[in-house]
Amino acid sequence: MNLKELYQEIILEHGKNPRNLRKTEGFNKDAKGNNPLCGDNVHVYLKLNGQRIVEDVSFQGSGCAISMASASIMTDLIKGKNEHEAKEIVEDFLGMIKENPELKSEYLNKDEKTKLMCLSGVKQYPMRVKCATLSWHTLVSAFDNKKEEVKTEN
Amino acid sequence: MNIDHIKKEFPIFDKKIQNNDLVYLDSANSSQKPKIVVDRINEFYTKQFSNVGRSVHYLAVAATNLYENTRTSVQKYINAKDKNEIVFTKGATEALNLVANTLGQNYLQEGDEVLITELEHHSNYVPWHFLRKSKNIKINFAEINEEGEITLEEIEKKITPKTKLISITHLSNVTGAILPVKEITQLAHSKGIIVVVDGCQGAPHLKLDMHDLDCDFYAISCHKMYGPTGLGVLYGKKKWLEELPPYQGGGGMISEVKKDRISYGDLPNKYEAGTMATAQVIAFDQSIKFLESIGIENIMRHEADLVEYGQELLKKNNSVKLIGNPKNKGGVLSFTIEGVHPHDIATILDEDGVAIRAGHHCCQILHDKLDIPASARASVGIYNTKEDLDQLNDSINNCKKIFNL
Numbered sequence: 069m070n071l072k073e074l075y076q077e078i079i080l081e082h083g084k085n086p087r088n089l090r091k092t093e094g095f096n097k098d099a100k101g102n103n104p105l106c107g108d109n110v111h112v113y114l115k116l117n118g119q120r121i122v123e124d125v126s127f128q129g130s131g132c133a134i135s136m137a138s139a140s141i142m143t144d145l146i147k148g149k150n151e152h153e154a155k156e157i158v159e160d161f162l163g164m165i166k167e168n169p170e171l172k173s174e175y176l177n178k179d180e181k182t183k184l185m186c187l188s189g190v191k192q193y194p195m196r197v198k199c200a201t202l203s204w205h206t207l208v209s210a211f212d213n214k215k216e217e218v219k220t221e222n
Numbered sequence: 223m224n225i226d227h228i229k230k231e232f233p234i235f236d237k238k239i240q241n242n243d244l245v246y247l248d249s250a251n252s253s254q255k256p257k258i259v260v261d262r263i264n265e266f267y268t269k270q271f272s273n274v275g276r277s278v279h280y281l282a283v284a285a286t287n288l289y290e291n292t293r294t295s296v297q298k299y300i301n302a303k304d305k306n307e308i309v310f311t312k313g314a315t316e317a318l319n320l321v322a323n324t325l326g327q328n329y330l331q332e333g334d335e336v337l338i339t340e341l342e343h344h345s346n347y348v349p350w351h352f353l354r355k356s357k358n359i360k361i362n363f364a365e366i367n368e369e370g371e372i373t374l375e376e377i378e379k380k381i382t383p384k385t386k387l388i389s390i391t392h393l394s395n396v397t398g399a400i401l402p403v404k405e406i407t408q409l410a411h412s413k414g415i416i417v418v419v420d421g422c423q424g425a426p427h428l429k430l431d432m433h434d435l436d437c438d439f440y441a442i443s444c445h446k447m448y449g450p451t452g453l454g455v456l457y458g459k460k461k462w463l464e465e466l467p468p469y470q471g472g473g474g475m476i477s478e479v480k481k482d483r484i485s486y487g488d489l490p491n492k493y494e495a496g497t498m499a500t501a502q503v504i505a506f507d508q509s510i511k512f513l514e515s516i517g518i519e520n521i522m523r524h525e526a527d528l529v530e531y532g533q534e535l536l537k538k539n540n541s542v543k544l545i546g547n548p549k550n551k552g553g554v555l556s557f558t559i560e561g562v563h564p565h566d567i568a569t570i571l572d573e574d575g576v577a578i579r580a581g582h583h584c585c586q587i588l589h590d591k592l593d594i595p596a597s598a599r600a601s602v603g604i605y606n607t608k609e610d611l612d613q614l615n616d617s618i619n620n621c622k623k624i625f626n627l
Contacts, residue, residue, distance in 0.1 A: 080624075
């Protein structure tokens with residue numbers, strides 16, 4: 069266990085000042101997620117253009133440093149990507165948090181991968197994995213326009 | 223009373239947990255188990271096991287006697303008039319569901335009002351919500367004051383001519399407030415209102431006297447009383463348990479079963495359908511012996527000292543905000559730290575071996591009222607010391623350091 073690995077400076081910074089913590093004006097897709105065990109909740113808003121490219125993405129909600137930082141970094145990365153790319157990035161991130169040692173997606177550049185890997189410290193804390201993944205599951209749900217709330221399982 | 227000696231009776235403290243000495247501050251969630259309780263389960267399964275109340279062979283009779291011995295012990299421990307007023311359940315949750323369900327079948331009518339409080343655990347709200355759905359009853363909430371207490375005056379204010387039942391916690395698992403249950407019961411009974419008490423936090427930490435409290439039902443969680451999981455106790459006044467219908471149907475709870483009619487067994491079998499948590503019941507007798515060997519007055523004094531010490535410590539710690547400041551307070555210290563989410567607090571404290579709980583503690587109504595999504599909670603048991611609370615404070619300081627506060 070290593071707290072320093074979990075609470076890296078970049079996580080604390082994003083947790084304290086989350087990017088895109090707002091409601092996208094004119095959003096055309098959205099979804100809610102919650103973690104019934106701890107009461108964390110997130111609402112993701114997407115604005116897709118005709119080519120299904122993410123023109124804007126934002127979120128509202130409350131949660132721990134890990135969940136806020138994860139949503140913040142996610143929204144930063146996804147902006148400008150198309151739906152297919154974004155979903156592959158989600159798969160890649162969830163795979164990394166679960167078991168893969170590194171990120172593989174060709175849609176992420178080196179800097180983006182480094183940034184995302186800051187969240188890998190959570191792997192050593194099984195009870196906290198759902199904090200990191202809630203917003204990502206909710207993003208997919210928003211793309212698919214699912215009406216039912218996402219509930220995280222580890 | 224020597225806490226070091228008492229602590230030695232709990233095997234969990236013998237070994238390091240993740241390379242740390244365990245500082246267990248999560249007893250409001252579930253208490254640790256003394257060796258005599260753990261050993262009793264082993265002994266029963268290895269030397270005495272049989273199902274109870276059914277067969278006539280030697281082991282069955284002996285096991286039945288052991289099972290019934292615990293019922294008598296519980297009766298004496300909580301000063302109930304009759305041993306048939308003690309019903310074993312799978313937990314306090316089932317005990318409260320049993321009360322809500324059977325009163326819903328036979329007593330509460332459409333339009334009747336049930337008064338609960340903003341302090342209630344979900345297990346003392348959701349079962350009544352079921353009746354709100356199925357029977358159209360109304361649920362009213364007594365509100366907390368600034369200190370996180372529920373006063374007798376507030377209860378009196380919320381009683382209407384339609385109030386048929388009041389269901390309240392004995393001791394809040396978040397603010398630690400001890401409710402004036404005896405006074406509330408007197409008031410309620412003067413108006414013909416039934417009183418149900420969620421005693422999950424009360425039973426392990428307060429002196430229990432059903433005769434004195436005079437409530438109609440009292441629900442107990444055994445795993446919070448240094449006992450096994452999967453077991454609860456429902457105390458119910460005999461007149462109610464006799465009058466109300468059974469909760470679950472099955473073996474053991476019947477008198478006679480025919481194709482066209484069924485009659486039910488006498489108390490307490492009427493409410494104990496199916497094979498019960500036999501080993502847990504038998505081991506729970508040891509939990510009561512353990513509590514009696516220390517003495518509830520000693521336990522209460524020790525825990526009050528700890529809470530006072532912890533409160534002073536945390537009050538002095540900048541950026542820690544305690545939740546609730548009740549005059550009568552049980553062994554619960556709930557708090558928030560400005561700028562650090564409770565889950566992060568819990569993870570960081572865990573690194574030092576300090577086990578606390580973070581979240582809404584199954585009290586979303588209360589957290590909504592306080593306008594916070596979650597809180598951190600340190601709760602004490604008989605094995606805790608002032609050093610444990612010093613460690614809590616040190617780890618909180620470490621937490622603040624990590625978050626640059």
